[in-house]
Amino acid sequence: MQELQLQKANQQLLLKLSAVAVLMFGFGFALVPLYNLFCDITGLNGKTGQVSVTEARNTTIDMSRSITVRFVTTSQSELPWEFKPLADKITVHPGELGKVNFSIKNMADHAITAQAIPSLAPTKVSKYFNKTECFCFSQQTLQAGEEIIAPVHFIIDPAAPKDISQVILSYTFFKSTKG
Template sequence: MDTGVSTRKLVTKLSLLVLVMFGFGYALVPLYNTLCTVTGLNGKTGRLSEATAAAMPKDDTRLITVEFVTNVNSGMPWRFKPLVTRIAVHPGVETAVDFEVMNTSSDAITGQAVPSLAPNEVARYFSKTECFCFTQQTLAAGETRRMPVRFIVNPKIPAHVDVLTLSYTFFRAAAQVTAATPTVKSVPNS
């Protein structure tokens, strides 16, 4: 049967296309993340080693104001604030600032800070050499901790930009989110 064979071939090809497109949906995830890191989309900032940062040329002619904003995600009983709210830096000069976070609850909680930089399109000119956002932080009940961030602004940053805003949001760590999310059983009868 000629039609039978060619139908089988066609259906195999089409089913393969379905699988490829299912995979493509997942492939969009790393693709999107790469695109965001390269373009700074969504304010994703990069990380630099100390050595690279030290080798960066300095530009003493420009001053860029960096502002700091902090947030705590809903349901996270932490107090979180920058110790310096704004600072003027020269591009190419590594700068350190401190943040303070306090666990106001009576339980130990693990959190993770997620950074975002505005304006988004210059996020790739802003890098951190040290940041508490790289790792999960566990705070005991009532504990207060000071957390440092070291950052550097690339001298190639476009001339029209003179203010950057770095924002941090503390979330519960993913594993705890799953545990804290109401499960099917605990949904109220409404």
């Protein structure tokens, strides 16, 4: 009798603990959205915000200070694309809509799809840096030899820390794994 009871208790504990293990396996995957959420909130890893154009228009401009935004581009060496900003840097007031164009050219003799990954430095700027338009929101496909001019519109929140005077906005083009 006692033996049976013990066996049952052991089986139940086995089930419960296995459930915990399965749950933790799931938690491993849940770390992915949790991490992204965490990044959105803290601006870690340069994930910048996206705001609508109307929202951007309604922001008051802080004329008392200005911030220089420098553009840095990289295209991975396995990707034969020429990728550069048409202006190296621009200076904007917080709350003012900044506009810059990038030229992207496919040097290869065949069509290639790629995705641009944005990154911002210093990281503490990220949550105050919002884009209204960016080619980095989606994958780009360029035909052989095709060149496009891609705009980026952004706005820096006037609430951004006062000690920020220089911002680096970087894009890296990665050859897309899909397609």
